[in-house]
Amino acid sequence: MGDTATRIGVYLAHPRPGSLNRALYDAVVAELLGRGCDVRAHDLYAEGFPPLLTAEETGTVAAADESADPQLALHRAEVAGLDALVLIHPNWWGMPPAVLTGWARPPTHAAPRARPR
16 A cells, blocks of 8 residues: 555534534544544535435436536545545434435545546
8 A cells, every 4th residue: 555545534424513423423533543544524514515416416327417516526526536434423213314315425426436546
């Protein structure tokens, strides 16, 4: 792997700042940074990430265009370049919160290819 730091995305999907999930997120980010990782940390609720899909985003991967939304474009670019992904969320009624479900599809949908290392 050489001297290139491992790129890890850490994503929190919980609305309460004092939650156990937030404590886990903070601990994971601190541990990874302490180990020399290049960490991209995102609190999806704090960023106001919209969980809704647009009509344009419901097409197939081949038909999806690049997003005009700068927040979504940032997430797509980051996800494409990650070595690992950590998702921290509660399990509500057998599934993650809508913000995470809504986040998971657009950033991985028509994302640019990861650059070779």
